[in-house]
Amino acid sequence: MAAGRNWTLRQRTIGLTLVVAVILGALAVVAAITAAESREGLRTLLDRTGPMRVAGQTLQSALLDQETAVRGFVLTGDDEDLEPYRKGQQNEERLIGEISGLLGDSAEDQAVRQQLEAVKAGSGQWRATIAEPVITAVRAGDRGRAQEIIDQGSRQRFDVLRADVTKLQDDILTVRNVFAAQTQTNSNLLIFLLVLAAAVIVLAGAALLILLERFVIKPVTDLAAEVRLVAAGDYRHEISGSGSPELAALAADVDGMRRKIADDLAEVIAARAAIEATNRRLEEQHEELTRSNRDLEQFAYVASHDLQEPLRKVASFCQLLQRRYGGKLDERADQYIYFAVDGAQRMQRLINDLLAFSRIGRITSGFTDVDLNKVMEEVSGQLDAAREYADGEIVYGDLPTIRGEEALLTNLLANLVNNALKFRKPDVPPRVEIKSRQAGDQWEISCEDNGIGIEAEFADKVFVIFQRLHAKDAYPGTGIGLAIAKKIVEYHGGRIWIDSDYSGGTAIRFTLPVIASEAAELPSDQGTPQLQEETA
The missing domain is CATH 1.20.120.1730 (Four Helix Bundle (Hemerythrin (Met), subunit A))
Structure with missing residues (x-):
């Protein structure tokens, strides 16, 4: 028994x-x-x-x-x-x-x-x-x-x-x-x-x-009452358990935790002073890191600027060789000249992208009220040739007005839409949709397409500068577009990410702060009410 x-x-x-x-x-x-x-x-x-x-x-x-x-x-x-x-x-x-x-x-x-x-x-x-x-x-x-x-x-x-x-x-x-x-x-x-x-x-x-009433419900209720006493500040109250052996063991563990908390409470006060000292050191390190990043950006700008002139000469003379002696030498020579011209042009694009990346947040014209609908009109015009070539469509809705630099925001949306048109499925006309919704004091802007998509394991890698998921022969570009987009979004006080739950292609979402005067007027989670369409 x-x-x-x-x-x-x-x-x-x-x-x-x-x-x-x-x-x-x-x-x-x-x-x-x-x-x-x-x-x-x-x-x-x-x-x-x-x-x-x-x-x-x-x-x-x-x-x-x-x-x-x-x-x-x-x-x-x-x-x-x-x-x-x-x-x-x-x-x-x-x-x-x-x-x-x-x-x-x-x-x-x-x-x-x-x-x-x-x-x-x-x-x-x-x-x-x-x-x-x-x-x-x-x-x-x-x-x-x-x-x-x-x-x-x-x-x-x-x-x-x-x-x-x-x-x-x-x-x-x-x-x-x-x-x-x-x-x-x-x-x-x-x-x-x-x-x-x-x-x-x-x-x-x-x-x-x-069985549940006798060995679970009543013992758990009694244990919860004793735990509430301890949570109220009575750390000296001993917790006793009843019911099944599992609950008795749980009560013993909780009482052991109570004793540990009581023992550690005295150490918390001393640890608080150490934490404050650590915070001061972290602030100093943050300031030092900020200065270091600023110096690195300046170095990247100077280095890229100084490389432009000699690289321009190399590219020009390689192109001159290609025009003057193309087809006059043997096939291998033509191939070498082609490689030299392609490499010089690619280096120029890399340097220009690096210059653009380093200028974000450093060379500024100041924030103004920017209507993203007008920005999308300009982006659609810039990419009209690419859209017609792919027989695609660009759809955008009633987008908000936000505080920011219009040139940077244009560059941001152009990069996202251009990527959506570029990384399309074979024999499937691309469709790009830009829409927005309010989430608290932030606007969430989405760029969704029906392209080849991005695997969840690469969702963070694509925002690293010069990182590519495909060979340059498969898709053109330098691999800096999303890095520039990330830096522009962060410069405007938001964040950007890949929505891994989206299964129709790729969905890139980013946030931008709501203008202070509008934050109190607009309801939360306001979606895009209407859509305008740009088609071939």
Whole structure:
């Protein structure tokens, strides 16, 4: 008994479940056996006893047809009157065979089989002693002899045969009643088993509720009350547990945590001073990092600017070589010159993009109110040739007005839309949609397309400068567009990310602050109400 009181809640639940499962399993086995027997009894009623009763009644009609045909033949002497006799005999043989084929091995079936043999023997004896002699006498022209045979014993013998057929039908009815009673008994047993199973489930549910109330709900409620006392500041209050061993162990763990908190509380005050000192050092490091970033941007600008002139000369002379000597040298020389021109032009694009990247936030014209709808009109005009070449469409809606630098915001949206047109699916016209919604004090701007998409594992990598997910031969560009977009968004006080839940292509979303005067007027989560469309 003591061991039973130390059972865990899991052990008690498993024990109750096993007991219920065993009982229900046993009931299910008995129900399955009973259902099988009931199904077999019903099949016997439908497929055996029913057809046997019909065959027995038809057999009696076949015998009557034979007896009537013989009497008629005595009166007329016409062979056509014997046709019912012959057909009745054929039907008799067929029906006796059908009944015999439907019989089983039970005692009741054996009784039917014996009676069927008696009918068969009686029928044969009647034909041998009455019917056939009468037919022979009539055909010999001796109707008096035929009538005499009939008068001497035909009716008595046929009444005996009819009684045998009636007894056969009674025996068949007995078989039917036996299986009907068995089927009824099995049906009643199935109902009883279902009621018993329902009672077991109800009792198991009641036992489970009692188990939960005693070992879970009340102990948890008591433990929560004690925890609230500690949470209110009484760290000296000891927490005791009750209920199942799991909850007692949980209460001990919570009390251990209480003691640990009480011990650590004294250390928190000392740690606070250390944290404040650490924060001061972090602020100093932040300022140093800001200065370092500023110096790096200046270095990148100067280095890129100083590289422009010599690179321009290299590109110009390579292009001059290509124009003047293209096709005059061998094929490999033309290929080398092409590589040199392509590399110089690519380096120029990289330097120009690097200069643009370094200028963001450093060379500024000041923030103004910028209508993003007008910005998108300009972007659509800039990319009109690319859109027409791809047979695509650019869709944008009622976009907000925000505080920012118009040139940078134009560059931002142009980069996003250009990427959407560039990274399109083969043989699928690109569709780019720019829309917005307000989320608190931020506008969330989305650029969604139906292109090739970006895997979730590369969602952060694409914003790193000069990072590319594809070979430069597959898609042109320097790999700095999204890095520039990220820097522009962060310069305006927002953030940018790839929506990995979007499955139609690529969805790039970024936030921009709401103008202070509009933040209190516009409702939150205001979506794009209308769409304008630019199509080829």
